[in-house]
Amino acid sequence: MNLVLASTSPRRKELLAQIGFGRLDFSFTQVAPDIDETPRLRETPTDYVQRLAAEKAYAGLALCADISQPVVLGSDTIVVFENQILGKPADAADAKRMLSELSGKTHTVMTAVALVYYKDEPSLTAKTLVRLVQTQVRFCTLSKADIEAYVASTEPMDKAGSYGIQGLGGCFVAAINGSYSGVVGLPLVETCELLAEVGLI
Numbered sequence: 001m002n003l004v005l006a007s008t009s010p011r012r013k014e015l016l017a018q019i020g021f022g023r024l025d026f027s028f029t030q031v032a033p034d035i036d037e038t039p040r041l042r043e044t045p046t047d048y049v050q051r052l053a054a055e056k057a058y059a060g061l062a063l064c065a066d067i068s069q070p071v072v073l074g075s076d077t078i079v080v081f082e083n084q085i086l087g088k089p090a091d092a093a094d095a096k097r098m099l100s101e102l103s104g105k106t107h108t109v110m111t112a113v114a115l116v117y118y119k120d121e122p123s124l125t126a127k128t129l130v131r132l133v134q135t136q137v138r139f140c141t142l143s144k145a146d147i148e149a150y151v152a153s154t155e156p157m158d159k160a161g162s163y164g165i166q167g168l169g170g171c172f173v174a175a176i177n178g179s180y181s182g183v184v185g186l187p188l189v190e191t192c193e194l195l196a197e198v199g200l201i
Contacts, residue, residue: 006060079161135178
């Protein structure tokens with residue numbers, strides 16, 4: 001079996017590489033899946049994030065025609081505040097709005113991880129394993145100057161919820177209850193469990 005990461009995120013690549021620490025036979029390749037991330041009508045945040053992780057993995061599997069026995073890992077991360085999904089900001093004004101909403105409050109970061117693979121080749125039906133990790137993150141109170149400076153750094157512009165905990169946005173995190181790596185984008189413990197379940201580690 002060959003592990004494939006269905007993501008071009010440098011953060012997920014770094015986290016997945018950490019799992020291989022001390023394992024000489026651990027390696028993976030990357031593919032770039034392209035899916036429609038539009039939420040469905042009345043879809044809950046937990047259903048949404050798990051569906052996207054699985055769809056990314058399936059889209060990645062479709063790109064693995066030249067890879068023998070691929071096991072494809074897909075992941076998706078969302079920020080949820082008052083049961084509303086805060087995605088990547090549309091523009092600077094949108095980023096400022098989200099950060100103002102999160103200021104001084106607790107929100108939930110949900111990350112789903114999915115593994116897709118063919119258990120019995122040449123079976124036409126892929127097997128799917130999914131894990132969902134939820135982490136509570138509390139922000140300190142942000143001043144208008146804090147928000148303006150952070151948005152000016154451009155870091156929030158490609159991040160769910162308009163911040164990156166592993167970057168400058170980490171300065172705003174007063175407390176975290178759950179998986180830090182899950183907030184970054186790939187929960188390490190749960191990913192290890194999935195890889196062990198299919199015999200990759």
